[in-house]
Amino acid sequence: MKLFTLFVLITILWGCAQCSSNNPHPLDPPTRSEFKLIQTIVRRAYPSHSFTFQYVGLDEPDKTTILSWLSLTPQARIKNLPPRQFLVIARYQKQSLEIIVDLAAKSIIGTKVYEGHGYPMLTLDEQYLASELLLSYGAFKESVRKRGLNVSEVVCSTFSVGWFGEVKTPRSLKIKCYYTNGTANLYARPLEGISAVVDLDEMRIVDYTDRFIVAVPKAEGTEYRASKLKPPFGPKLNGIGVPQHAGPGFNVDGHTVSWANWAFHVGFDIRAGPIISLASVYDLEKQKYRQVLYRGFISELFVPYQDPTEDWYYQTYFDSGEYGFGQSASSLQPFTDCPANAVFLDAYYASADGSPVKIHNAFCIFERHSVDIMWRHTEIAIPNEVITEVRSDVSLVVRFVSTVGNYDYVIDWEFKPSGSIKLGVGLTGILEVKAGKYTNTDQIKEDIYGTLLADNTIGIYHDHFLTYYLDLDIDGEDNSFVKTNLETVRVKDHTTPRKSYWAVVSETAKTEADARIKFGVKPADLLVVNPNRKTKPGNKIGYRLIPNSVVHPLLVNDDYPQVRAAFTNYNVWVTPYNKSEKWAAGSCVDRSRGDDTLGVWSLRDREIENKDIVLWYTLGFHHVPSQEDFPVMPTLSGGFELRPTNFFENNPVLKVKSPKPVHWPNCTSQS
Amino acid sequence: MKLFTLFVLITILWGCAQCSSNNPHPLDPPTRSEFKLIQTIVRRAYPSHSFTFQYVGLDEPDKTTILSWLSLTPQARIKNLPPRQFLVIARYQKQSLEIIVDLAAKSIIGTKVYEGHGYPMLTLDEQYLASELLLSYGAFKESVRKRGLNVSEVVCSTFSVGWFGEVKTPRSLKIKCYYTNGTANLYARPLEGISAVVDLDEMRIVDYTDRFIVAVPKAEGTEYRASKLKPPFGPKLNGIGVPQHAGPGFNVDGHTVSWANWAFHVGFDIRAGPIISLASVYDLEKQKYRQVLYRGFISELFVPYQDPTEDWYYQTYFDSGEYGFGQSASSLQPFTDCPANAVFLDAYYASADGSPVKIHNAFCIFERHSVDIMWRHTEIAIPNEVITEVRSDVSLVVRFVSTVGNYDYVIDWEFKPSGSIKLGVGLTGILEVKAGKYTNTDQIKEDIYGTLLADNTIGIYHDHFLTYYLDLDIDGEDNSFVKTNLETVRVKDHTTPRKSYWAVVSETAKTEADARIKFGVKPADLLVVNPNRKTKPGNKIGYRLIPNSVVHPLLVNDDYPQVRAAFTNYNVWVTPYNKSEKWAAGSCVDRSRGDDTLGVWSLRDREIENKDIVLWYTLGFHHVPSQEDFPVMPTLSGGFELRPTNFFENNPVLKVKSPKPVHWPNCTSQS
Known part of the structure; x- marks a missing residue:
């Protein structure tokens, strides 16, 4: 947590407007030059014109990798950017290929034929x-x-x-x-x-x-x-400026x-x-x-x-x-x-x-x-x-x-x-x-x-x-999913002039089945808690x-x-x-x-x-x-x-x- | 309808910023001077200090009166403003009184003791x-x-x-x-x-x-x-101007x-x-x-x-x-x-x-x-x-x-x-x-x-x-209330590769009982139609x-x-x-x-x-x-x-x- 905090603060202090190349982040989408490099690497392996790129995207680093990268100093982070790897999904010879490209290695590091439907x-x-x-x-x-x-x-x-x-x-x-x-x-x-x-x-x-x-x-x-539309136009709306002196x-x-x-x-x-x-x-x-x-x-x-x-x-x-x-x-x-x-x-x-x-x-x-x-x-x-x-x-x-x-x-x-x-x-x-x-x-x-x-x-x-x-x-x-159900309590013991009130009954979902919710059935506040x-x-x-x-x-x-x-x-x-x-x-x-x-x-x-x-x-x-x-x-x-x-x-x-x-x-x- | 239209158009053309007295409308709330007049009229009838005004409001003219007034020309409307009548609900001698005051007549035109709970x-x-x-x-x-x-x-x-x-x-x-x-x-x-x-x-x-x-x-x-709060303040938000040249x-x-x-x-x-x-x-x-x-x-x-x-x-x-x-x-x-x-x-x-x-x-x-x-x-x-x-x-x-x-x-x-x-x-x-x-x-x-x-x-x-x-x-x-229920249709005759779709089944409410809706039970668009x-x-x-x-x-x-x-x-x-x-x-x-x-x-x-x-x-x-x-x-x-x-x-x-x-x-x- 603390290291994450540090990261964000440093990032903020590190001003450089819209120059992603000077300040790369492991979650950045592929840049123009990265796309070109991926294209070159993949085309080298598959020169055929019938090979098509159906999807190219970041093969995002593992969460642990991101979090430990975030814990580095800014200088160390530039030097230790996790390997830039990308997923290419392609069609080739009537097959769907899942290709992993590593830019540092300038090569394909994995290829799989997709066998599913x-x-x-x-x-x-x-x-x-x-x-x-x-x-x-x-x-x-x-x-x-x-x-x-x-x-x-x-x-x-x-x-x-x-x-x-x-x-x-x-x-x-x-x-x-x-x-x-x-x-x-x-x-x-x-x-x-x-x-x-x-x-x-x-x-x-x-x-x-x-x-x-x-x-x-x-x-x-x-x-x-x-x-192309003909008059009359309307209704007329007038504009405002949005001056921000700063x-x-x-x-x-x-x-x-x-x-x-x-x-x-x-x-x-x-x-x-x-x-x-x-x-x-x-x-x-x-x-x-x-x-x-x-x-x-x-x-x-x-x-x-x-x-x-x-x-x-x-x-x-x-x-x-x-x-x-x-x-x-x-x-x-x-x-x-x-x-x-x-x-x-x-x-x-x-x-x-x-x-x-x-x-x-x-x-x-x-x-x-x-x-x-x-x-x-x-x-x-x-x-x-x-x-x-x-x-x-x-x-x-x-x-x-x-x-x-x-x-x-x-x-x-x-x-x-x-x-x-x-x-x-x-x-x-x-x-x-x-x-x-x-x-x-x-x-x-x-x-x-x-x-x-x-x-x-x-x-x-x-x-x-x-x-x-x-x-x-x-x-x-590490988080949990909590349903705080609002449930009517009927008072039966005459301890109060009221006949009812509602109570909050919290329920922490243990497994996925507990956390499937269809709205409108039962009033509940749904929370993700730590x-x-x-x-x-x-x-x-x-x-x-x-x-x-x-x-x-x-x-x-x-x-x-x-x-x-x-x-x-x-x-x-x-x-x-x-x-x-x-x-x-x-x-x-x-x-x-x-x-x-x-x-x-x-x-x-x-x-x-x-x-x-x-x-x-x-x-x-x-x-x-x-x-x-x-x-x-x-x-x-x-x-x-x-x-x-x-x-x-x-x-x-x-x-x-x-x-x-x-x-x-x-x-x-x-x- | 047409007359209503006329009214609105005329009202718009009739510009006079915030001067209600020059352009009175039968639905205007009581003005300051009307309140004073109501007070004077009622106090005359009930001079006791124990008489209290619990509510004073417009006793709004009947809808037919409003609509026929709206059908008049602007000149005729000024002269034919429906009588300004007000409802005063008061407490007096441990009773709740409902008093109708007519300002043109400068008098109380009806008084009723509220008998309900x-x-x-x-x-x-x-x-x-x-x-x-x-x-x-x-x-x-x-x-x-x-x-x-x-x-x-x-x-x-x-x-x-x-x-x-x-x-x-x-x-x-x-x-x-x-x-x-x-x-x-x-x-x-x-x-x-x-x-x-x-x-x-x-x-x-x-x-x-x-x-x-x-x-x-x-x-x-x-x-x-x-x-009274102590620093630090924040987060800092910056403002904008809202210039409108017109x-x-x-x-x-x-x-x-x-x-x-x-x-x-x-x-x-x-x-x-x-x-x-x-x-x-x-x-x-x-x-x-x-x-x-x-x-x-x-x-x-x-x-x-x-x-x-x-x-x-x-x-x-x-x-x-x-x-x-x-x-x-x-x-x-x-x-x-x-x-x-x-x-x-x-x-x-x-x-x-x-x-x-x-x-x-x-x-x-x-x-x-x-x-x-x-x-x-x-x-x-x-x-x-x-x-x-x-x-x-x-x-x-x-x-x-x-x-x-x-x-x-x-x-x-x-x-x-x-x-x-x-x-x-x-x-x-x-x-x-x-x-x-x-x-x-x-x-x-x-x-x-x-x-x-x-x-x-x-x-x-x-x-x-x-x-x-x-x-x-x-x-x-004259309007009706229509529920357009969305209802699942299960296809049983193999006329389509689909097994289901939803259809719209419209239902016009005949009586009040048909129009009581609790949301979340049934998907429906609710409409008021003519x-x-x-x-x-x-x-x-x-x-x-x-x-x-x-x-x-x-x-x-x-x-x-x-x-x-x-x-x-x-x-x-x-x-x-x-x-x-x-x-x-x-x-x-x-x-x-x-x-x-x-x-x-x-x-x-x-x-x-x-x-x-x-x-x-x-x-x-x-x-x-x-x-x-x-x-x-x-x-x-x-x-x-x-x-x-x-x-x-x-x-x-x-x-x-x-x-x-x-x-x-x-x-x-x-x-």
């Missing part, structure tokens, strides 16, 4: 190639002609096919096409009735059918580009961020997207930084659509494991995605041929002046005196946006001076719609599995489940999970998509830390069969008391589309809070002073 | 008088002396006593006292073991016992005033606020606090304002503590009906409670003698630049083109803070350009604690009904339930309730406090509009017996389909205190959203332009 993440390149195939496919061109459309205005997109009990599961994608004439909103104009399957290893169409024709919904009313209040040093009482590392992975590591909070009373979160990221996103018909049943996406939540990052726009006081970070990933690709402005980091109240009290009970003490809240946000095809996910990690971490999710972007013959609900006599949004346009029902991996290390690695450390009054030091919605999957447990997404069956799971258990849906998710999920690992029912444990939390949304979601949807928000609970001896922001108002008296404004 | 709201004056009684009471002075304390540093406070099955329920309050030596945080230093009861009508102590002595917890560590983007005209696409009226009531009326949203496509909410306010707050012992069992407060959520308003502090760009409104209420009391800065109204994203999409599927369209969110907030003794409630009504209304609740302030002999949890062998927060200091478990009255009038008065109006595709026009927590009472249904708070037994109730059904806990709540609650009215099981209906929504918090909540608690937030759902034909913010960044190039800054 499922395939690695899809590359953007192969998806692009697959989506282009149809455009020069004779039967498709005929289908387009038959519909009276122009093939030059057709755009196709690729869709993972899932697994529905098939014995053989070739690596393939389905293709759906859209019409772009008159709009940039291609998702609004699907060519319904056509299905096509591409074999990815052979990169050719293996199945094509054109079963029926439905008119493509009209372009009118689908546009969302301001430059500049931003946070420091970004390589990938390490420090602000107010927080310090943490921001990583990036092509599959996970943002990874927050080593988050620790400064305790003013103890005068040291204290560990909270060793590593946290979104392990999987499961998005099942609810239309069981031919062209839709398979749409049960795993946005991380199949598409890469990091690979799908959108470059953030200054002043709209992020405020004027934001700082941006780029990210890199490897394309199919192994070359580094830069994502400009993949992250932004900013202080949020949300105009919330941190704490307050007005006291009028004391004679001749009115006391009013108010502290306004400021927080630090790390924002990332991933656009997986039609949907945009806004992911916020928000750090609060009170010690809370708020995890925010915003859903926006464009609905997947189905073309139909209907223009009015009056005409509908069957189940259309969605909402009629406009003429011939059905927004299909679906869910979003986000599963967070949260390796909380509360004041050290049973080896107590506060002065003797309370267990901990952090509490505060959900803000209760959503459970509605598919039956034995349905194929749900078997693959069994990790969503509970809102909360706790597992003992295991370096290999990172991906809730398993390592190879495309066409997976659900035999390598969190749901399966947890069946071992391992001991989790006073161990290094990982909390898995799933939040969800059932989405019944409404007309307001068309042609682009206003953000729907969700999230949860990790809140210190008897972690501090008392209110950690008691001695915060509200920021002074900033006045700009002599300004020539300009909007 | 319970008493009217407590006045601040009588609470103050009651709390002072003990300080000159011999036995109490002896009790203080016995504890080695100084009576000049004791402050007492009053607590409603509830009802626990007693046949006789005199109007009385319990008194608890605190020690202020060395701290302003009196709640942290209770004098445990002493109980006193004051008869309010006789204003004298009728019961006094000193049963045991527990040392008063120490003052150290309880202070929260910045001026000033705030909203207009306050009397009590009517207009901003972006919203217009509404902000009222105030000594019992309810803030009341939002006639909220309507401008539909860019239809080019008119459309009705959303006729009237919304917090009808009751129920705060039961969970310690059944002698001095605590009765602590089951009704913060509106007993204490007055409006009466408890705190004056808002510029720059901390509200941002630099806020506009403030004062409020008035009548004190016990009928004279107006001003609450300075009772409301603030401000544009919130929360740095959220209103909607966005990045499109990479179109060849040779990357589209990124992002709109940043801005909303308008009406904020009000009520400090009921120790607790501070931050109440936000937030209006979003997307048509959503977000209702926010922040809990902060000071915990009620009990003095105990313990300094460490190791010593505790019994149930202490709370958390040991510091030496001898127990934070007692409790709940907060807030019940909102929401008279939604979606595009007109069954008489449909969108172009034929969907019912509506607004959806999106909760963000699931909390239910844990007291047994037949426990006395829960009988009085039966309105919290469901998260949602729907009743037909009835002018007299405003207060979920009944009209006279102090010592009430639960025979006049929403729970009882709803037993009539009236028809609610295609009627003018009211939605009642209860959100709650179970509060297991933690050390972080001491000596003052960081805000714990909750809330819910009312979101348009097939109310608009499409995304109502599609044509919003993000505010332009405001630059301040030539500034001399000053912090």
Whole structure:
């Protein structure tokens, strides 16, 4: 602990803005030059053009290695950076290879053929190639002609096919096409009735059918580009400036961020997207930084659509494991995605041929002046005196946006001076719609599995489940998971005029089975505590999970998509830390069969008391589309809070002073 | 509808900042001069000094009167303001009187003796008088002396006593006292073991016992005033300016606020606090304002503590009906409670003698630049083109803070350009604690009904339930309540490779019994719709309730406090509009017996389909205190959203332009 503290303090004092090369951290994602070196090393062994890089990421050092590195002096740390090793998952000769590359040794130090079910993440390149195939496919061109459309205005997109009990599961994608004439909103104009399957290893169409024709919904009313929309515009919103005479209040040093009482590392992975590591909070009373979160990221996103018909049943996406939540990052726009006081970070990933690709402005980091109240009290009970003490809240946000095809996910990690971490999710972007013959609900006599949004346009029902991996290390690695159940006590002995009250019955989970929680069944506070450390009054030091919605999957447990997404069956799971258990849906998710999920690992029912444990939390949304979601949807928000609970001896922001108002008296404004 | 639209448009065009007298509205709360006139009229009839004004508020005109007034021209409206009538609830000769005063007639037009159970709201004056009684009471002075304390540093406070099955329920309050030596945080230093009861009508102590002595917890560590705290301070937060070269983007005209696409009226009531009326949203496509909410306010707050012992069992407060959520308003502090760009409104209420009391800065109204994203999409599927369209969110907030003794409630009504209304609740302030002999949890062998927060200091478990009255009038008065249940369909006929999907089964509530909802049992979208109006595709026009927590009472249904708070037994109730059904806990709540609650009215099981209906929504918090909540608690937030759902034909913010960044190039800054 102490050495960890030392590390963070030194890191903070060690200022050097955004120059990761001068201040490397063992959890840093691969740099541009590292990607090149990995490419060179691997290409040397596999010169064939048919060899593709499906995933390249940090093979993160063991936790013990990281912790002992952190215990070194800064000088020693530079010299003793743990070996930079990377995991390359590749497709080669119809096999999935797991290759470990060591950069110091400049060589491959391990190669394994993946023998399990499922395939690695899809590359953007192969998806692009697959989506282009149809455009020069004779039967498709005929289908387009038959519909009276122009093939030059057709755009196709690729869709993972899932697994529905098939014995053989070739690596393939389905293709759906859209019409772009008159709009940039291609998702609004699907060519319904056509299905096509591409074999990815052979990169050719293996199945094509054109079963029926439905008119493509009209372009009118689908546009969302301001430059193409016609007046009237509105409602009018006016802007504010965000002047900070002293500049931003946070420091970004390589990938390490420090602000107010927080310090943490921001990583990036092509599959996970943002990874927050080593988050620790400064305790003013103890005068040291204290560990909270060793590593946290979104392990999987499961998005099942609810239309069981031919062209839709398979749409049960795993946005991380199949598409890469990091690979799908959108470059953030200054002043709209992020405020004027934001700082941006780029990210890199490897394309199919192994070359580094830069994502400009993949992250932004900013202080949020949300105009919330941190704490307050007005006291009028004391004679001749009115006391009013108010502290306004400021927080630090790390924002990332991933656009997986039609949907945009806004992911916020928000750090609060009170010690809370708020995890925010915003859903926006464009609905997947189905073309139909209907223009009015009056005409509908069957189940259309969605909402009629406009003429011939059905927004299909679906869910979003986000599963967070949260390796909380509360004041050290050995932690326990405690349910503090709130239970009604009925008074029977007439010792009080009350007939009832509620009591807190704490229960420490011994094994994984004790820690599977479905919200809404029983009121409980859920805590990760350090049973080896107590506060002065003797309370267990901990952090509490505060959900803000209760959503459970509605598919039956034995349905194929749900078997693959069994990790969503509970809102909360706790597992003992295991370096290999990172991906809730398993390592190879495309066409997976659900035999390598969190749901399966947890069946071992391992001991989790006073161990290094990982909390898995799933939040969800059932989405019944409404007309307001068309042609682009206003953000729907969700999230949860990790809140210190008897972690501090008392209110950690008691001695915060509200920021002074900033006045700009002599300004020539300009909007 | 059209006439309503006209009204709002005219109101907006009718600018006159904060001059309610020039632009009176029939829903305006009583003005200072109206209070004086009411006082004069009533005092003329009841000159006795023993006559007290317990409540004075607007006796709001009938809905039909309001709606027909709104249909007049502006000129005609000034001349035809409905009669200004007010309800005075008074105590006189040990009776509760309900007096209707008409200001035009300058007379009392109706008087009724309240014959039911319970008493009217407590006045601040009588609470103050009651709390002072003990300080000159011999036995109490002896009790203080016995504890080695100084009576000049004791402050007492009053607590409603509830009802626990007693046949006789005199109007009385319990008194608890605190020690202020060395701290302003009196709640942290209770004098445990002493109980006193004051008869309010006789204003004298009728019961006094000193049963045991527990040392008063120490003052150290309880202070929260910045001026009294010792360094180190921190963490340091830096401020921002909020320059708006064009000033705030909203207009306050009397009590009517207009901003972006919203217009509404902000009222105030000594019992309810803030009341939002006639909220309507401008539909860019239809080019008119459309009705959303006729009237919304917090009808009751129920705060039961969970310690059944002698001095605590009765602590089951009704913060509106007993204490007055409006009466408890705190004056808002510029720059901390509200941002630099806020506009403030004062409020008035009548004190016990009928004279107006001003609450300075009772409301603030401000544009919130929360740095959220209103909607966005990045499109990479179109060849040779990357589209990124992002709109940043801005909303308008009406904020009000009520400090009921120790607790501070931050109440936000937030209006979003997307048509959503977000209702926010922040809990902060000071915990009620009990003095105990313990300094460490190791010593505790019994149930202490709370958390040991510091030496001898127990934070007692409790709940907060807030019940909102929401008279939604979606595009007109006649509305229905629709549950769109999400139901799993198991596929049995092998028509699809899927084994299941979920379907939406809509159910329109016929009577009140159909509309009692306990969250967490069944997934459903809950809507208030206008069954008489449909969108172009034929969907019912509506607004959806999106909760963000699931909390239910844990007291047994037949426990006395829960009988009085039966309105919290469901998260949602729907009743037909009835002018007299405003207060979920009944009209006279102090010592009430639960025979006049929403729970009882709803037993009539009236028809609610295609009627003018009211939605009642209860959100709650179970509060297991933690050390972080001491000596003052960081805000714990909750809330819910009312979101348009097939109310608009499409995304109502599609044509919003993000505010332009405001630059301040030539500034001399000053912090």
